[in-house]
Amino acid sequence: MTETSTETPFYPMPRAAACPFAPAPQVREIAAAGPISKVRTWEDKVAWLVTGYEELRALFPDPNVHLDNKHPNFPYISPAMKALAELSPRTMFNTDGAEHARFRRMLAKPFTPKRLELLRPLVQKAVDERIDEMLAAGDSVDLVRALGLPVPSLVICELLGVPYEDHEYFQRSTEIGFDSNTSLEEAQQITIEMLGYLNKLLESKLENPGEDMISDMAELVRAGELQSWEAALQAVGFLAAGHETTANMIGLSVLALLERPEQLALLRDIDDPKLLSSALDELVRYMSITHTGLRRVAAADIEIAGETIREGDGIIFDIGAANWNPETFPDPETIDVTRPNAAQHLAFGAGRHNCIGLQLARLELGITLQTLFRRVPTLRLATTIDQISFKEDAMVYGITTLPVEW
Numbered sequence: 001m002t003e004t005s006t007e008t009p010f011y012p013m014p015r016a017a018a019c020p021f022a023p024a025p026q027v028r029e030i031a032a033a034g035p036i037s038k039v040r041t042w043e044d045k046v047a048w049l050v051t052g053y054e055e056l057r058a059l060f061p062d063p064n065v066h067l068d069n070k071h072p073n074f075p076y077i078s079p080a081m082k083a084l085a086e087l088s089p090r091t092m093f094n095t096d097g098a099e100h101a102r103f104r105r106m107l108a109k110p111f112t113p114k115r116l117e118l119l120r121p122l123v124q125k126a127v128d129e130r131i132d133e134m135l136a137a138g139d140s141v142d143l144v145r146a147l148g149l150p151v152p153s154l155v156i157c158e159l160l161g162v163p164y165e166d167h168e169y170f171q172r173s174t175e176i177g178f179d180s181n182t183s184l185e186e187a188q189q190i191t192i193e194m195l196g197y198l199n200k201l202l203e204s205k206l207e208n209p210g211e212d213m214i215s216d217m218a219e220l221v222r223a224g225e226l227q228s229w230e231a232a233l234q235a236v237g238f239l240a241a242g243h244e245t246t247a248n249m250i251g252l253s254v255l256a257l258l259e260r261p262e263q264l265a266l267l268r269d270i271d272d273p274k275l276l277s278s279a280l281d282e283l284v285r286y287m288s289i290t291h292t293g294l295r296r297v298a299a300a301d302i303e304i305a306g307e308t309i310r311e312g313d314g315i316i317f318d319i320g321a322a323n324w325n326p327e328t329f330p331d332p333e334t335i336d337v338t339r340p341n342a343a344q345h346l347a348f349g350a351g352r353h354n355c356i357g358l359q360l361a362r363l364e365l366g367i368t369l370q371t372l373f374r375r376v377p378t379l380r381l382a383t384t385i386d387q388i389s390f391k392e393d394a395m396v397y398g399i400t401t402l403p404v405e406w
């Protein structure tokens with residue numbers, strides 16, 4: 001699919017300042033008109049945009065829908081992502097089929113429900129200590145810096161075996177890496193630096209292994225099952241995806257719930273783990289933070305919704321549009337933490353590439369929100385929502401600062 005036309009809308013489309021939590025209005029209009037359409041990317045190439053809920057459910061697991069970012073028609077998010085894809089080896093982030101399953105099997109162990117339950121006390125301690133510090137320091141704080149970013153960063157450091165003292169470095173690098181305005185040169189430099197940093201850690205874990213994922217990967221490198229370059233790149237991916245996503249969800253959720261005190265109270269008081277999980281899913285559905293589209297390429301002709309996606313066509317999944325589909329989620333613009341089918345959202349993806357960290361994200365989000373609202377009942381915004389700066393240009397949506405007081 002090579003034709004371009006000025007009438008083909010450019011993607012991604014901006015969210016509206018007046019409705020900062022809602023998917024872009026233009027995407028919602030496109031979704032209302034039909035489940036699949038065509039858009040233009042920054043390379044002036046045409047790709048299919050899938051916004052329909054049922055169509056995404058069908059295409060996510062389709063074996064002919066590939067995440068092959070080395071394919072010439074892959075619809076890259078930005079010039080920097082294109083250059084990085086050309087540089088990077090094969091990992092779980094850009095393979096499919098047996099190759100992807102092999103990578104995923106190697107790395108899935110720490111994310112089993114049993115292993116994650118063991119992390120619960122660590123997450124609770126991290127949250128309690130950050131809130132103790134917050135309360136001891138005064139009566140106002142930037143909640144992103146004080147709680148939202150430190151909690152998932154501490155947890156992913158523990159899981160991977162990365163020293164938390166380096167958090168300023170990797171948080172900043174991730175933020176720059178996820179910004180679509182970052183230049184190609186800057187993105188390359190940051191990735192090479194992060195790869196060097198994690199490679200050094202891998203080498204040190206070969207000498208002195210610990211109970212962590214980088215030590216496990218070092219062992220796989222020693223056994224010849226993984227190249228050190230592949231291991232380092234996967235560690236970069238886990239480090240970045242493991243803190244920036246959940247941190248953004250914490251910031252956005254606190255902001256949205258402070259504006260909706262009845263929903264805040266409902267969520268704060270949930271004791272049943274199943275109901276809590278569903279309430280958190282509602283927040284994840286509502287925010288749909290991976291808002292610049294999940295990218296794919298067709299490995300064969302695919303018939304869907306009366307259209308033929310041809311082999312080699314680029315495909316973009318807009319999960320926000322599907323998560324706000326009024327037929328699947330009635331009254332989608334309302335946060336309803338008791339929504340019965342919230343767990344059916346697509347904000348963690350679906351199929352073989354679905355989020356490996358989704359249970360961890362729920363664990364961190366649940367403990368952080370409930371503990372914060374229980375321990376600081378007078379928490380309120382120290383500004384107005386129109387003063388908050390949203391990460392419109394980032395691959396993962398969020399807020400940079402959240403001034404609160406109590």
Ligand code: HEM
Pocket residue numbers: 067092093104156237238241242243245246249284289290294295346347348349350352353354355356357358360361
């Ligand atoms: C609320 C927080 C999170 C959200 C909304 C989120 C969202 C997503 C989405 C949408 C995907 C699918 C990407 C695609 O299909 O192209 C994904 C994959 C992934 N996520 Fe998350 N994520 C979150 C938290 C985490 C955490 C905490 C970790 C790690 C500890 C993590 C690690 C990963 C990895 C490694 C993948 C790639 C899986 C694969 O390709 O097989 N994520 N995530």
